[in-house]
Amino acid sequence: MSDDVLKRYRKSIDNIDAALVCLLAERFKVTQAVGAYKAQTGLPAADPGREEAQIARLRALALDAELDPEFSEKFLRFIIDEVIRHHRAAKGA
Numbered sequence: 472m473s474d475d476v477l478k479r480y481r482k483s484i485d486n487i488d489a490a491l492v493c494l495l496a497e498r499f500k501v502t503q504a505v506g507a508y509k510a511q512t513g514l515p516a517a518d519p520g521r522e523e524a525q526i527a528r529l530r531a532l533a534l535d536a537e538l539d540p541e542f543s544e545k546f547l548r549f550i551i552d553e554v555i556r557h558h559r560a561a562k563g564a
Contacts, residue, residue, distance in 0.1 A: 499554070506558035515556035522551055 509516060524543050533543035 480522045498550070499557075503557060503561070506554070506561040509558055510562040516562055517555045521562075525551070 508514075508515070510514045526547055529543050530540040533540040
């Protein structure tokens with residue numbers, strides 16, 4: 472690949488991807504703590520009201536950032552489903 476412009480774009484994409492992975496790792500550390508807390512206190516693994524509020528908030532943020540809100544909702548739903556799976560596992564369900 473000899474195109475310097477494309478190389479710079481791809482380097483930026485690689486940096487952003489690295490930041491996303493680090494942010495997701497940090498997010499999952501916190502949600503694992505939430506799952507442990509829920510398991511200790513007998514709270515349900517899922518919180519549909521919280522999920523709805525988070526999706527609405529992320530859709531609004533996506534619109535402000537000129538990102539497709541449908542994509543942002545799918546992305547958050549994927550994360551939420553994985554978090555709930557972890558919470559259920561922490562609870563032993």
